[in-house]
Amino acid sequence: MTSTPQPPLGAPTPAPAPAPAPAPVSAAERPAHRDGNVLRWLTAYTASMIGDAVYFVALAWAATRTGSPGQAGLVLALGAAPRAVLMLAGGVIADRFGPRRVVIASDTARCLVMLAVAALLTVTDPGLWLLAPAALAFGALDALFLPAVGALPPRLTTPGQLARVQGMRGVAARIGLVTAGPLGGLAVSVGGSAAAFGTAGALFALSLALLAAVRIRPLHTDADADADADTGSGTDTGTGTDTGTGTDTGPGASAVARAETEQPLHTQLADGLRYIARHPVLRPLVLVLAITELGFSGPANIGIALLAQERGWGATGLGWIIGGFGIGAGAASALLAVRGRIPRPGVVQSITLITGAAALAAIAYAPSMPLAVAAAGCTGLSVGLAGAVSAALQQTVTAPTHLGRVTSVCTLATLGVAPLCYPAVGAAVGTWGTGPVFLAGAALSALGAALSLCAPALRAARLPH
Structure with missing residues (x-):
């Protein structure tokens, strides 16, 4: 940052420069339900929620056709276990690399897993050898996706709109729950388990395309990790922003974030718990x-x-x-x-x-x-x-x-x-x-x-x- 030149000693004090024009209120305080960026994220979140539920329908249907009820329950439990075990690590990774990057990477991986399972099911019958690894992989990816997608709203809108965003997110979740069951059942009835897994993969692909178009506020605490989302090279649009926590989100906090990325994951996790x-x-x-x-x-x-x-x-x-x-x-x-x-x-x-x-x-x-x-x-x-x-x-x-x-x-x-x-x-x-x-x-x-x-x-x- 260039220092301001000082006038020579004894020179008259120059008149203060006019204050910069304030940012338009409509841009800073745009309601979340009228913000295209928030709506793109919300649509992506809805598509992902529906894809999650369709995947569960597809997995449950394929598992019940594969073996005994006990084996089917084991397959479903395999998907829940890594999500619970790895959830805290997923939060550390979201802070370390930036939530937008983690969301896009995990959504891409979920899409590829679903499409790969759908492709395999077109040439073979479902079996534990296929469903169990798919459930484990999807559960691990969910442990990355959920903390990252939950950390995105503060980077999409102003703090005053966060309550509205959570309300909109809740409505989207209800829409997903209502539509996912019939959609998953229709896919199974038309094309079997392969069609259901393919439908889930297509929904994750739609979510991925929308997330790629979402712009996040350039909080410098994760600018290095999400450099692709920075809207201006070297432009500090968040310096000194008060988030209500007394935490500086400008260059000082960015230095802290860079220092944290050099720490082991377990150290960052312990720091988060403290x-x-x-x-x-x-x-x-x-x-x-x-x-x-x-x-x-x-x-x-x-x-x-x-x-x-x-x-x-x-x-x-x-x-x-x-x-x-x-x-x-x-x-x-x-x-x-x-x-x-x-x-x-x-x-x-x-x-x-x-x-x-x-x-x-x-x-x-x-x-x-x-x-x-x-x-x-x-x-x-x-x-x-x-x-x-x-x-x-x-x-x-x-x-x-x-x-x-x-x-x-x-x-x-x-x-x-x-x-x-x-x-x-x-x-x-x-x-x-x-x-x-x-x-x-x-x-x-x-x-x-x-x-x-x-x-x-x-x-x-x-x-x-």
């Missing part, structure tokens, strides 16, 4: 996420099926209750996408979690199926709003150098750890029935909400506007 443990907002936020997910996950995923069987509601009742969850969560995402800002996210999170816990307990004690569906809708609305607000808050307060690692820890707390409670939930229902198990899950979730209220920094946290 960062969360010392952060006044992230520490209670991650703890609340883990506790409430343990409370909701078992009853919502295993308990509902056992409740429908116990009450004689059958598969129809199960479908309606799950649909109630989905409608409620979709409504929460749409509400946040439209409103765009939650003034007191920590307080809103606590209130919605307490409301969701009460609604979860009400499902098990509802005297009729319609009332159980209504309670499920209230649960989905409350939990969906709490989750979206938590994600926006997490991305707002996290330093750019640690976004990938923090995202991986939050993802592991919600997607990786909670399924471990499913066997215990099933055994508890068999021993005590659904009512006490739902009450225990609701109490655990309410405990998480209480911890949120007892954390002063989390309770006082704000989202930018």
